[in-house]
Amino acid sequence: MLLSRTTRSYLKSAGFIFAGYVIISFIYSETSDPNTPRAPKIPGRFDRTTPKGQALAAGAEDSRKRAAIVNAFKHAWKAYERDAFGYDDYYPLSHKGSNLSGGGLGYTIVDSIDTIMLLKSTGDREIAAMYDRAQAWIDKTLDFSLVGEVNTFETTIRVLGGLLSAHALLSSPPPKDSVYLKKAIDLADRLLPSFATATGIPLSSTNLTARTGHADMGNGGAASTAEATTLQLEFKYLSHLTGNPNYWSAAVKVNRAVRQALLSEGPALVPIFISPRDGQFQSSDIRLGSRGDSYYEYLLKQYLQTNRTEETYRFMYDNSMDAIHQHLFRRTPSRKLLYTSEYHNVRWPNHGAEYDITKWHVEHKQDHLVCFLGGSLMLGATESRGPVPPKLRDLTRSAIRDWNSGRDLIETCMATHETATLVTFSDMMVMSVKFVIHY
Structure with a gap:
C-alpha cells in the first residue's frame, strides 16, 4: 500500500513520541513492595540512538515541526486565557468556559501545565509568561475543598497526574x-475514600468537599474497568515521592481484584464493567475503545514504571496482546487496513453463565480511542531499548508481530484522518465489509 509523505512521517515519529513520553513521565520509579515505596537502584531510562549507536540530532524538518507545535499551542492557549481562564472546558465558537463540577478543577490549566513547562524549555519568553500565570493560578486559586463531586478517574489522570508531572519536571531529581x-497530596487524600470498598475497586465519583465516594447508579453501581485500572501510576508515584504507602496500597488492591476476576473468567480480554462490591466482571461488552482502552495501556506502563521489576504486569500485557491478535484484530478486504472489532454480549445475561466470546456478536466498529494501541504495541515490542526504529532481526517473534501490528494500526488511523472531510475527525469508525479478513 502506498502511503503519503504525511503518513510516513507520522509513522516514523510515532515510536519516538510514545516511548519517550512514557519513560520521561515515569523515570522516577519504585519497587513492587507496597510497604517500601522507594526507587530501584537503576531507574528506567530511554536513550534515542541511531542503528549505528549515535545520538539522534534534530534536523531542519524537526525544527519546523517543533515550531508548528509551539505556535499551535500559543494560538489555543491565548484564546483560553482570554475567554475562559480557570474554567475546566473552553468553547472556542462561543468564547465561553464551563466547569465540570460546582467549583471547577481548572482541568485545562492543570492538565496542560507540564506541556507548558516542556515548551518553556525552548527559551520562548511568551511561553514562559504563560507558565507563570498558570503556576500562580494553581498556587493561589485552586482549592479542592470547594469543588464538590467529580469523576474519580478523570480527576486522577488529569489533575493528580498533571500536578505530579509538573513536580517531576521542576528538576531532576524532583525537589x-x-x-x-x-x-x-491534598487531592489524593480527598480521592482515597472512593477506594474504601470491599474489593478495593474505586467508586466512580468522589465528592472532594465531603471526602466521600459514590457509585455510578446509572450502571447499577458497576465501575468502568478502564477507569478503575487507570489510576495506578499516579498513586504509586505519589507514594514514591512522599514515602506514604497508603497511596500505593490503594492502587495495588485494585490490581489484585482484577487479576482475581481474570482467573475466574479465562480470556485475557476484560469486559468493560466490574463490580466494586464483589470484584466480578459484569455482563458487558469487550472492546478496546471507551471503558476498556487504558486497562491494557497501564499494564505495560506499570511494568516499565518500576523498572521492569513487576513481571506480573508484563505477563498480563503479553497475554492480552495475544488475545487481541487472536480475537479482535481484523483487516478490511480491499485495503487490508488493520482494525479492532468489538464483542457485544448477547449470550451472557448472568455473570459467569457463558463467558465464551466466540459465541458473542462481533461488531466491526473501532473507536478513535483505539489509536493509542499502535503506540503501546510498538513500545511493548522494544521496551524502549536499543535504536528506534529497532532492528527487527533482534526482536522476538511476538515483538516483531506487535511492532508490525502497531505500525499497521497507526496507518489505519492516519487513513481515516487523511480522508476526513470535516475539520474535526470522527469519534469512531464503522467498517462496512462483506468479507472480513480475520487477523
Missing part, C-alpha cells in the same frame, strides 16, 4: 517539596 506536590 522534596513544591506547590504541585502539596496540591497533589
Whole structure:
C-alpha cells in the first residue's frame, strides 16, 4: 500500500513520541513492595540512538515541526486565557468556559501545565509568561475543598497526574517539596475514600468537599474497568515521592481484584464493567475503545514504571496482546487496513453463565480511542531499548508481530484522518465489509 509523505512521517515519529513520553513521565520509579515505596537502584531510562549507536540530532524538518507545535499551542492557549481562564472546558465558537463540577478543577490549566513547562524549555519568553500565570493560578486559586463531586478517574489522570508531572519536571531529581506536590497530596487524600470498598475497586465519583465516594447508579453501581485500572501510576508515584504507602496500597488492591476476576473468567480480554462490591466482571461488552482502552495501556506502563521489576504486569500485557491478535484484530478486504472489532454480549445475561466470546456478536466498529494501541504495541515490542526504529532481526517473534501490528494500526488511523472531510475527525469508525479478513 502506498502511503503519503504525511503518513510516513507520522509513522516514523510515532515510536519516538510514545516511548519517550512514557519513560520521561515515569523515570522516577519504585519497587513492587507496597510497604517500601522507594526507587530501584537503576531507574528506567530511554536513550534515542541511531542503528549505528549515535545520538539522534534534530534536523531542519524537526525544527519546523517543533515550531508548528509551539505556535499551535500559543494560538489555543491565548484564546483560553482570554475567554475562559480557570474554567475546566473552553468553547472556542462561543468564547465561553464551563466547569465540570460546582467549583471547577481548572482541568485545562492543570492538565496542560507540564506541556507548558516542556515548551518553556525552548527559551520562548511568551511561553514562559504563560507558565507563570498558570503556576500562580494553581498556587493561589485552586482549592479542592470547594469543588464538590467529580469523576474519580478523570480527576486522577488529569489533575493528580498533571500536578505530579509538573513536580517531576521542576528538576531532576524532583525537589522534596513544591506547590504541585502539596496540591497533589491534598487531592489524593480527598480521592482515597472512593477506594474504601470491599474489593478495593474505586467508586466512580468522589465528592472532594465531603471526602466521600459514590457509585455510578446509572450502571447499577458497576465501575468502568478502564477507569478503575487507570489510576495506578499516579498513586504509586505519589507514594514514591512522599514515602506514604497508603497511596500505593490503594492502587495495588485494585490490581489484585482484577487479576482475581481474570482467573475466574479465562480470556485475557476484560469486559468493560466490574463490580466494586464483589470484584466480578459484569455482563458487558469487550472492546478496546471507551471503558476498556487504558486497562491494557497501564499494564505495560506499570511494568516499565518500576523498572521492569513487576513481571506480573508484563505477563498480563503479553497475554492480552495475544488475545487481541487472536480475537479482535481484523483487516478490511480491499485495503487490508488493520482494525479492532468489538464483542457485544448477547449470550451472557448472568455473570459467569457463558463467558465464551466466540459465541458473542462481533461488531466491526473501532473507536478513535483505539489509536493509542499502535503506540503501546510498538513500545511493548522494544521496551524502549536499543535504536528506534529497532532492528527487527533482534526482536522476538511476538515483538516483531506487535511492532508490525502497531505500525499497521497507526496507518489505519492516519487513513481515516487523511480522508476526513470535516475539520474535526470522527469519534469512531464503522467498517462496512462483506468479507472480513480475520487477523
